[in-house]
Amino acid sequence: MRKLAVLAWVFLAALAQPYRAVDATGKAVEVRSIERIVSLDGITTEILFAVGVGDKVVGRDDSSYYPPQVLRLPSVGYQFRLSAEGILSLKPTLVIGREDVRPPQVVDQLRQAGVAVVLVPAEPSVEGAKAKIRVVAQAVGQAERGEALVRALERDLLALRAFQTQRASPKLKGLFLYLRGPGTTFVCGEGSTPVGVMKLAGLENAAQGIRECQPMTAESVVAARPDVIVVFKKGLESVGGLEGLLKLPGVAQTPAGQKRKVVAMDDLYLGSFGPRAGRAALDLFRAAYLKEGFVEVGP
Amino acid sequence: MGGSSVTKSLVFPRSRRYRLVLLVLALLLVLALLLGAGLGAYPIPPLAIPGILLKGEGVEYQVLTALRFPRVLGAALVGALLALAGAVLQGLFRNPLVDPGLIGVSSGAALGAALFIVLWPGAGVLEVYALPLFAFLGGLLATHLLWRLARTPLGVQVSVLLLSGIALNALVGAGIGLLTFLASEQELRSLTFWTLGGFSALTWRLLLAGLPLALLALFLLLPLARSLNALALGEREAFHLGVDLEALKRRAVAGAALGVGVAVALAGGVGFLGLVAPHLFRLLAGPDHRYLLPGSALLGAGLAVGADLLARTLAAPAEIPVGVVTALLGGPFFLYLVLRYKREVYRA
Numbered sequence: 001m002r003k004l005a006v007l008a009w010v011f012l013a014a015l016a017q018p019y020r021a022v023d024a025t026g027k028a029v030e031v032r033s034i035e036r037i038v039s040l041d042g043i044t045t046e047i048l049f050a051v052g053v054g055d056k057v058v059g060r061d062d063s064s065y066y067p068p069q070v071l072r073l074p075s076v077g078y079q080f081r082l083s084a085e086g087i088l089s090l091k092p093t094l095v096i097g098r099e100d101v102r103p104p105q106v107v108d109q110l111r112q113a114g115v116a117v118v119l120v121p122a123e124p125s126v127e128g129a130k131a132k133i134r135v136v137a138q139a140v141g142q143a144e145r146g147e148a149l150v151r152a153l154e155r156d157l158l159a160l161r162a163f164q165t166q167r168a169s170p171k172l173k174g175l176f177l178y179l180r181g182p183g184t185t186f187v188c189g190e191g192s193t194p195v196g197v198m199k200l201a202g203l204e205n206a207a208q209g210i211r212e213c214q215p216m217t218a219e220s221v222v223a224a225r226p227d228v229i230v231v232f233k234k235g236l237e238s239v240g241g242l243e244g245l246l247k248l249p250g251v252a253q254t255p256a257g258q259k260r261k262v263v264a265m266d267d268l269y270l271g272s273f274g275p276r277a278g279r280a281a282l283d284l285f286r287a288a289y290l291k292e293g294f295v296e297v298g299p
Numbered sequence: 300m301g302g303s304s305v306t307k308s309l310v311f312p313r314s315r316r317y318r319l320v321l322l323v324l325a326l327l328l329v330l331a332l333l334l335g336a337g338l339g340a341y342p343i344p345p346l347a348i349p350g351i352l353l354k355g356e357g358v359e360y361q362v363l364t365a366l367r368f369p370r371v372l373g374a375a376l377v378g379a380l381l382a383l384a385g386a387v388l389q390g391l392f393r394n395p396l397v398d399p400g401l402i403g404v405s406s407g408a409a410l411g412a413a414l415f416i417v418l419w420p421g422a423g424v425l426e427v428y429a430l431p432l433f434a435f436l437g438g439l440l441a442t443h444l445l446w447r448l449a450r451t452p453l454g455v456q457v458s459v460l461l462l463s464g465i466a467l468n469a470l471v472g473a474g475i476g477l478l479t480f481l482a483s484e485q486e487l488r489s490l491t492f493w494t495l496g497g498f499s500a501l502t503w504r505l506l507l508a509g510l511p512l513a514l515l516a517l518f519l520l521l522p523l524a525r526s527l528n529a530l531a532l533g534e535r536e537a538f539h540l541g542v543d544l545e546a547l548k549r550r551a552v553a554g555a556a557l558g559v560g561v562a563v564a565l566a567g568g569v570g571f572l573g574l575v576a577p578h579l580f581r582l583l584a585g586p587d588h589r590y591l592l593p594g595s596a597l598l599g600a601g602l603a604v605g606a607d608l609l610a611r612t613l614a615a616p617a618e619i620p621v622g623v624v625t626a627l628l629g630g631p632f633f634l635y636l637v638l639r640y641k642r643e644v645y646r647a
Contacts, residue, residue, distance in 0.1 A: 059616065077617030080488040083499040085366045086616035088358065089340040100485050102492050103500040113361040191483070212484050 021139035024099040024121040024131075031116045033093040034140045040079045040087075040097025043274035044120055045070055047133055048096070050149055050275050051142040059090040061097070066268050084109035096136060098122045124193040126200065129153060129273035149275045156278025157200075160285060164202045167289055174203030174288065175226035175256070177245075178213050179235035185248060186213040187220065194271050198230055201284035218250030228288045229256045232267045233296070242294050263287045265297045313585050317594075320584040324597040328375070331604040335371035336363070338608060340615035365503070373501035374607040375600040376513055377562040378572050382599020384555035384562075385573030386580075386591055387520050390527035391551045392457055395581075398574035399559040401464045402552060403441035406471040408563035409494055411437020413478045416489045430493070431505065431564035435512075438560035441467060446552060455548050496567030497621045498607045509561045516561060517596075519554030523547060524588040531586070571625045572599050575633055582636040602629065 019031040038059035039045040045064035048057055060070050061079040076086050080102040087095060087110060095110055099119040110117050118139040121131045130150050137146020176194045178186040188195050189210030199205055206224040231245065239245050242262060251257045269280045280297075287295035337345035341362045351359045384399045392401075399405060415433040445467060449460035475494075482490060492500075526547045529537040538544055559573070576599035580591055606628055610621040 062617075075617055077614070081492060081497070081499070081618060081620065083340070083611055083616075083618040085362055085611065086340040086618055088362055088366070089342060089616050091358075100488070102488055105500050105502055109366055109502070112365055113358050214480070 019139060019141040021118050021135055023119045023135055023139075025119055027119075029116055029118050029139065031094050031118070031139050031141075036090065036092045036094070037140070038076065038087055038090055038092040038095045039064055040076070040082065040095065040101055041120070041122075042066065042268050043132060043272045044096050044098070044136055046268070046274050046276070047136040047146075047149070048140065051137050051140065051145040053140045053142060056140075058092065059087070063268070082106045084113070088113055088115070094118065094139065096120060096139060124191070124196040124273050126153075126157065126273065126277065129275070129277045132273070133275055153275055153278045156282060160201070160278060160282045163282065163285060171202065171204045172227040172288055173206040173225060174198045174201075174228045174230050175206040175221065175224050175254075176230045177216065177221075177235070179231060179239050179245075181238045182240070182244065182248065185216040185239075187216045187224075188213040193273060194230065194232075196273065197270050197277060197281050197284065200277070200281040201288065203228060203230075203284070203288055216248075216250075218248075221250035222253045224254070226254050226256045227259075227261065229254070229262045230270070230284070230288075231262065231264050232271060233264045234267055236262075236264045260293050261288075263295050263297060269297070313587075314590075317584050317587060317590040320580070321590060321594050321597065324580075324594055324601065328597050328601040328604070331601045331608070332371055332375060335374070335604045335608045336367055338612055339367055340611060369503045369506050370498050370501045370607065371604055373506045373565055374498045374603040376506070376509070377498070377566045377569060378576070378599035378601070378603025379596040380513055380516060380558040380562045380599075381569070381573035382576030382595040382602075383517065383520050383592060384558040385599075386577035386588075386595040387523060387527065387551050388555050389577055390523075390530065390588055390591075391548065392461060393531065394461075395578065396574075397461075399555060400468065400570075400573075401461060402555060403445045403464050403467045403471070404438040404556045404559040405563060405568060406468050406475075407441020408434040408438035408560055409568055410441070410471045410474050411435070412493045412563075412567075413475050413490055416486050416493070417478045417482050428505075428508070431509070434493075434567075435560040435564040438563060439556055441471070442552060442556035454545050457548075460552075493567045495620050495622055496563075496569035497610070497618075498566050498569075498603075499611070499618060500567075501565060505565060509565050512557055513561045516554050516558035519550050520558065521592055523551055523554075524592050527551075527588040527592075531588075566621075568622075569603070569625065570622055571629055572602055575629050576602060578633065579636065582640055 020028060021031065022028050034053060034056050036058045037048060037053065037056045039048055039057055040061045042063035042065065045057065045060055046066050048054055049067050057070065057073065060073045060075055062075055062077060063079060064070050074090065076082065079097060082101060084106045092115055095115055095117045097119060099122055101107065107117050118135065120135045121128055130153065133146050133149050137143050176188045176198055178188050187207045187210055189205060189207040189212065191212045195205050206226040229251065236242065236245060239248060245262060246252050246257055256262065263284060265284065269276060270284065283297045287297055337348060343351065343359050343362065348363065351363060354360060381399060388399060388402065389395055389397045412430055412434040415430050445460055445463050446455065448463040449455045479487060479490060526542045529540045529542045530547065534544060577591060577595040580594040580598055584590060584594060606624040607621055610619045610624045613619055
């Protein structure tokens with residue numbers, strides 16, 4: 001019986017190769033081998049490990065730092081300043097990255113060298129997260145595990161909704177600040193990923209009329225009257241922690257500043273719609289609605 | 300061109316040193332090209348390269364022919380164009396601090412590229428070819444505008460050209476600043492890639508598209524050496540030596556705009572080479588334009604190939620922006636030469 005199962009499995013595995021995936025650009029890519037994968041995007045790396053092919057990943061980009069063991073892998077640099085030869089030097093059989101990698105020539109150069117390149121969608125929404133998971137899972141022949149991830153994401157979102165209906169009103173206003181040192185501060189609004197996760201968590205976006213991220217002005221922060229200020233952990237460190245954030249012009253004059261209501265979250269966790277988007281939103285919801293004062297949320 | 304009997308008297312007695320330096324630079328360029336083709340992030344033993352090329356297939360062959368060769372040759376071409384344009388413009392303005400950016404061509408190109416990126420989002424495949432074209436046209440337009448501004452009844456005034464160039468650069472800087480403010484994050488990435496410059500986007504197709512214009516620029520600029528030598532004495536003196544000043548200015552500015560336009564279209568805003576290469580040659584050999592123009596081109600090409608080689612191997616498999624490397628390499632070396640010059644001339 002077991003022999004039969006093994007035989008059946010071998011037969012099925014033989015059928016499954018090569019894998020086919022339709023990527024974000026609508027291109028049908030044939031993946032002949034997944035022995036050596038180079039991932040050019042943090043969320044993609046996360047998905048690769050979640051569907052069980054993490055041991056095949058031989059290279060990453062700078063934005064891939066989860067799960068922690070990927071830090072041991074060589075990095076091909078920033079995903080928007082790529083070089084084809086650097087990627088090829090890792091002898092990949094499959095390269096997966098976002099559809100907006102730069103320069104776009106690199107994709108053609110890799111394909112010309114006989115490497116399968118799959119581009120994943122980068123839309124900052126729940127639907128985008130699902131599409132990302134499905135494309136990556138299909139490319140490595142793990143469609144089943146991909147669907148399981150999608151279902152887990154949907155479960156997290158259901159749990160989140162259950163929490164939200166228990167504590168429906170009033171909605172709090174959240175303001176996301178993108179910080180890179182006290183001199184480089186941005187307010188993010190519609191179209192930016194952290195604000196997307198924030199709205200998913202049931203916070204109202206306090207930065208009305210701002211698309212993506214724009215330089216922060218003190219008066220606009222005061223005028224936004226946020227009840228909660230949300231930041232990335234690294235961003236908070238860059239301005240000298242909570243005290244440094246409260247010293248930034250305008251922050252202390254907001255309801256959030258007066259109550260010291262700040263939520264600091266991991267960049268990759270809050271800043272991208274991936275398999276953990278539902279849990280990230282749930283954590284943010286808890287931190288904003290169910291806790292007082294300064295909250296640090298770990299992945 | 301000027302009367303040859305007169306310009307003969309302008310020959311410097313240092314021709315031997317000039318020839319020697321030119322020869323060394325040519326050899327260095329060949330060495331840089333060979334090193335650039337032989338070394339890279341992808342491990343290929345340099346000695347195996349002829350065999351791989353003869354075989355004509357496989358990933359190694361692809362890496363060499365589709366990635367490394369166009370990149371190395373493109374870097375050499377861009378370096379040569381920038382350095383030659385810099386040398387000619389420094390001679391034309393009789394000011395050693397002039398760099399190709401001053402006649403508006405670099406900033407015009409950057410503005411052309413920025414406009415394309417922000418006003419035409421999601422161009423996708425088109426971007427690869429349309430963007431260089433826009434950059435090129437932007438550069439030529441900006442230079443043409445400056446040229447019109449600097450025309451007076453007494454001919455083109457170089458001082459007016461310089462001042463308008465500074466004004467135009469400020470305006471274009473504001474325009475690019477505004478565009479970066481309006482740009483979405485994705486557009487911003489394209490913009491930074493474009494303004495920082497680099498050789499990683501070079502492909503055969505791009506290189507061949509730029510080659511005819513690049514050759515035209517070389518053809519316009521290299522024969523200007525004698526007239527520029529005469530101009531070194533002053534505009535009036537050059538006029539009396541029979542130099543057609545207006546034609547010289549026209550050719551120099553058009554050729555420089557064309558050359559820098561092509562360079563920017565191929566590699567974005569790689570700075571520093573156009574300013575420094577002519578200086579290096581002057582410090583190594585001397586100021587005679589007949590040697591300075593080809594010498595700067597050789598030196599610029601060698602520097603660009605060397606800087607690119609370091610940029611793509613030091614942090615392999617990742618890549619350092621090439622502008623960082625040119626500044627890190629060129630800056631201290633340049634400073635050392637200046638100090639040596641100071642010691643020699645002023646005994647300080």
